[in-house]
Amino acid sequence: MDMLKQRILKEGKNLGDGILKVDGFINHQVDPVLMDACGLAFAKKFADLGATKILTAEISGIAPAVCTGIHMDLPVVYARKSKPITMPDQVFLTLAPSHTKGRMVELIVSPEYLGGGEKILIIDDFLASGATILGLVQLTKTAGSELVGIGALVEKTFEGGREALSHLDIPVEALAMVSNLDGVIQFAN
DSSP: OHHHHHHHHHHOEEEETTEEEOIIIIISSOOHHHHHHHHHHHHHHTTTSOOOEEEEETTTTHHHHHHHHHHHTOOEEEEBSSOOTTSOSSOEEEEEEETTTTEEEEEEEOTTTSOTTOEEEEEEEEESSSHHHHHHHHHHHHTTOEEEEEEEEEEEGGGOHHHHHGGGOSOEEEEEEEEEOSSSOEEOO
16 A cells, blocks of 8 residues: 555664564554545455454554444444453453564453454554564453454565465455565565
């Protein structure tokens, strides 16, 4: 998606060690016009999957997931990274390593909002190693739901995430595929 790629080239910062900082328009400050365009792009890509719910991870996946949900008329559930007192005692929980936090994080979803028989579309900000998305996949399976697709705003193709997801045999779409962060930001064709 050209709009997203141009924004990454203009404002994205390569921090080294495979970290692409996009805080000014995705991760800390959100550009709602850009997120709306990304949501529409995902809605078009995943229109025929029969998804009944969108699942994402707190916090950076929420904006693209909500915008996708608006265009697909679907509810959005996000996996929390800490359990609030309002959540029931019995929850779906898994652990996933966080590249930017440098530690394992919990991904927690209440069974109230992720039940059996759902058709789940996962939308997140990044596909890098695939660890966070695989955590969301595990939550989907634990809930007894069917995974129908995965979308990421940005895929870092050099971190092997797509390969880690290949056994799932479902559509995996990225709106911007970064192939190299050595020096300048480069996109895959």
